[in-house]
Amino acid sequence: MSTSPAYKKQKVEVALEKPEIATAATPAISPATTQITQQPNHPPNKPPKKDKAVKQQEKYTKLQRKAKKQAVASGGPEENIFLDVKAMLGESVVDELIKSDQCLDGGFEFGTQLQVEISSISSSGDGLAIVPENNWVIAVPFCLPGEKVLARVYRNSFCHSYADLVSVLDKRESWRDESNISCKYFGSCSGCQYQMIPYQRQLLLKQRVVEKAYQRFSQLPSPAIPTILPTIASPKQYNYRTKITPHFQAAPKSAGNDFNPDIGFDMKGRRVTLDIEECPIATETLNVGMQPARAKVKETIKSYKRGATLLLRDSMTRPENAADATKTDIPPADMSTINPDDRECITDHKRITREIVGDKLFEFTAGSFFQNNSSILVPLTQYVLDALPEKGEEPMYLVDTYCGAGLFSICLHERFDKVAGIEISQQSIQYAKHNVKLNGLDENKISFRVGKSEAIFDVVGDLPPANTSVIIDPPRKGCDDAFITQLKDFKPHRVVYVSCNVHTQARDVGKLCGDDGPYSIESLRGFDLFPQTSHVEGVAVLKLK
Numbered sequence: 001m002s003t004s005p006a007y008k009k010q011k012v013e014v015a016l017e018k019p020e021i022a023t024a025a026t027p028a029i030s031p032a033t034t035q036i037t038q039q040p041n042h043p044p045n046k047p048p049k050k051d052k053a054v055k056q057q058e059k060y061t062k063l064q065r066k067a068k069k070q071a072v073a074s075g076g077p078e079e080n081i082f083l084d085v086k087a088m089l090g091e092s093v094v095d096e097l098i099k100s101d102q103c104l105d106g107g108f109e110f111g112t113q114l115q116v117e118i119s120s121i122s123s124s125g126d127g128l129a130i131v132p133e134n135n136w137v138i139a140v141p142f143c144l145p146g147e148k149v150l151a152r153v154y155r156n157s158f159c160h161s162y163a164d165l166v167s168v169l170d171k172r173e174s175w176r177d178e179s180n181i182s183c184k185y186f187g188s189c190s191g192c193q194y195q196m197i198p199y200q201r202q203l204l205l206k207q208r209v210v211e212k213a214y215q216r217f218s219q220l221p222s223p224a225i226p227t228i229l230p231t232i233a234s235p236k237q238y239n240y241r242t243k244i245t246p247h248f249q250a251a252p253k254s255a256g257n258d259f260n261p262d263i264g265f266d267m268k269g270r271r272v273t274l275d276i277e278e279c280p281i282a283t284e285t286l287n288v289g290m291q292p293a294r295a296k297v298k299e300t301i302k303s304y305k306r307g308a309t310l311l312l313r314d315s316m317t318r319p320e321n322a323a324d325a326t327k328t329d330i331p332p333a334d335m336s337t338i339n340p341d342d343r344e345c346i347t348d349h350k351r352i353t354r355e356i357v358g359d360k361l362f363e364f365t366a367g368s369f370f371q372n373n374s375s376i377l378v379p380l381t382q383y384v385l386d387a388l389p390e391k392g393e394e395p396m397y398l399v400d401t402y403c404g405a406g407l408f409s410i411c412l413h414e415r416f417d418k419v420a421g422i423e424i425s426q427q428s429i430q431y432a433k434h435n436v437k438l439n440g441l442d443e444n445k446i447s448f449r450v451g452k453s454e455a456i457f458d459v460v461g462d463l464p465p466a467n468t469s470v471i472i473d474p475p476r477k478g479c480d481d482a483f484i485t486q487l488k489d490f491k492p493h494r495v496v497y498v499s500c501n502v503h504t505q506a507r508d509v510g511k512l513c514g515d516d517g518p519y520s521i522e523s524l525r526g527f528d529l530f531p532q533t534s535h536v537e538g539v540a541v542l543k544l545k
């Protein structure tokens with residue numbers, strides 16, 4: 001450890017920023033003291049002679065810096081937190097840090113313990129605190145705005161460091177309900193961020209995430225962004241996830257036959273797998289199914305050359321003789337014989353999974369996409385339907401882009417004269433077509449095709465845009481420019497954009513609603529498909545200007 005005077009043990013005052021979602025119950029908190037018990041990084045007084053190892057280390061550090069710079073411009077969590085950091089420290093301070101290269105060098109040494117006061121919460125659920133003397137931000141998980149915490153730094157990034165939560169020194173009782181915590185791994189597992197927060201407060205935080213996403217990523221002026229509507233709650237707040245994917249590492253070569261692998265999810269902030277025996281956000285069926293799946297891996301671990309990821313998918317039990325999507329002549333399922341509570345855990349990616357949404361039955365292979373919280377799918381699909389125009393005199397058309405196994409097309413088809421879906425996965429389209437038959441629907445009315453979303457305009461280009469609505473539900477990275485451009489040219493009457501990444505959604509909606517875009521935003525809100533976590537599904541309803 002260096003003895004450089006500039007970095008001797010120091011005590012610095014931390015100013016408290018206004019908590020992001022202030023309430024009448026916000027406690028008055030006096031400024032906290034930051035205790036630095038180890039020293040921040042600094043350039044050594046005398047650089048050691050550059051031997052091969054040092055040169056290699058320098059090369060590695062350079063590569064790491066490059067990766068970090070790329071990460072903050074990626075649109076992912078790193079960029080989000082960096083934007084939070086900019087808002088907290090001020091653009092000019094951050095610009096200065098970047099110019100002087102202190103944006104990476106100004107961090108803290110691994111293991112430094114700090115006492116900080118959390119002033120806001122990031123979109124990925126970390127508490128954020130400023131260390132003003134260092135012009136630096138610390139991100140600490142599992143804590144809340146207004147709380148004083150002891151944190152231990154484990155990684156530096158652009159103008160901020162990530163720290164473990166050592167302890168909460170001063171709890172914000174009005175935001176905390178530890179009786180809500182249902183998991184013995186909460187606080188070390190990276191899966192959930194919010195179990196200690198009462199559910200209604202989780203919904204408020206997600207409303208704020210949608211708001212921030214549109215302020216930051218849409219490039220729209222404030223008046224063009226409507227007030228974000230309250231987040232729609234999930235009917236189930238635990239035991240809702242119908243798919244989980246625990247992973248494990250292979251046994252090291254030196255391991256004996258009694259090697260016992262950790263099978264589970266990553267530890268928060270580390271690439272270390274926690275051994276997870278149960279997951280209370282997953283359905284009971286998956287928790288039961290997890291035990292034999294884990295036991296099998298433990299028995300056969302020496303046969304794995306590499307680590308692997310397990311798939312556990314909750315499915316309604318399917319009659320053995322039920323036809324799969326390779327058959328052409330499929331009779332509609334007899335819904336009177338179906339018991340939605342008769343369920344099993346599927347671990348084979350190729351096996352057919354069954355799910356019911358309202359009065360519609362869906363089948364798809366266990367490894368392909370289907371929404372993971374079935375409890376909220378009726379409210380979600382009904383909300384999208386309510387946002388679309390009512391049936392009038394003229395024929396109406398629905399275009400379902402990124403349609404997966406046909407969830408929106410099949411649940412919403414009744415109001416429309418024709419429905420056309422497109423999806424890049426051939427297998428999902430096979431099952432979307434199969435699901436039309438399974439539900440006894442008209443194959444001439446509901447059609448699906450394989451392709452990139454923009455290819456749908458070759459097919460629906462002749463439909464009258466004034467009578468056509470488009471649903472967009474892309475993966476996390478959002479839409480390609482080619483799709484946005486063609487949608488803008490086509491100008492359907494109504495667009496509903498559903499997304500599990502409100503940041504890329506805000507970017508795309510900004511392109512559709514900007515000065516040269518034909519749309520304005522009618523409404524914006526989150527749906528809580530992911531209780532106890534910081535994730536939120538965004539639903540944006542767009543109308544022609």
Ligand SMILES: C[S@@+](CC[C@H](N)C(=O)[O-])C[C@H]1O[C@@H](n2cnc3c(N)ncnc32)[C@H](O)[C@@H]1O
Pocket residue numbers: 369370371401402403404405406407408422423424425428451452453454473474475
């Ligand atoms: C979030 S899922 C939505 C699926 C469906 N709407 C649902 O709710 O079940 C996104 C889907 O987009 C598909 N996809 C990804 N890139 C695509 C592209 N460029 N064009 C069309 N579909 C794409 C994926 O295979 C995935 O099924």
